Amino acid sequence: MVDPKLLKRLTTTDNKATIESVGRTCVRVKLTSGTITLANRRLPGLGPGGLGSAKDDTSYKCTENSLEYKSSTAEDGHSNFSVKLVP
Numbered sequence: 109m110v111d112p113k114l115l116k117r118l119t120t121t122d123n124k125a126t127i128e129s130v131g132r133t134c135v136r137v138k139l140t141s142g143t144i145t146l147a148n149r150r151l152p153g154l155g156p157g158g159l160g161s162a163k164d165d166t167s168y169k170c171t172e173n174s175l176e177y178k179s180s181t182a183e184d185g186h187s188n189f190s191v192k193l194v195p
Contacts, residue, residue, distance in 0.1 A: 118160055123167050125160030125177065137181065149183065162187035 117128035139146040159177050160166045163185030168177035174194045178187035 120168070123169070125166045125168055127158075127160045157191055159191075161185070 162180040165187045176192045
């Protein structure tokens with residue numbers, strides 16, 4: 109869950125999204141197997157699903173009926189999944 113008070117400013121130019129500023133990040137990933145914690149860390153930027161959060165690809169495609177872009181859950185911020193939003 110992302111607290112909207114922590115999100116600051118996102119700009120878009122030439123189909124590229126740029127995160128201008130973000131407050132304290134509050135998105136965490138925690139992976140467990142039984143009682144063993146495999147990962148417990150904060151995610152960079154806006155976390156999974158955040159437009160402009162992938163370090164290597166901030167392009168997006170916006171049409172009348174959809175918005176498509178890549179995002180990241182990777183610690184280094186590389187894009188590792190795509191998002192398509194439709195009404």
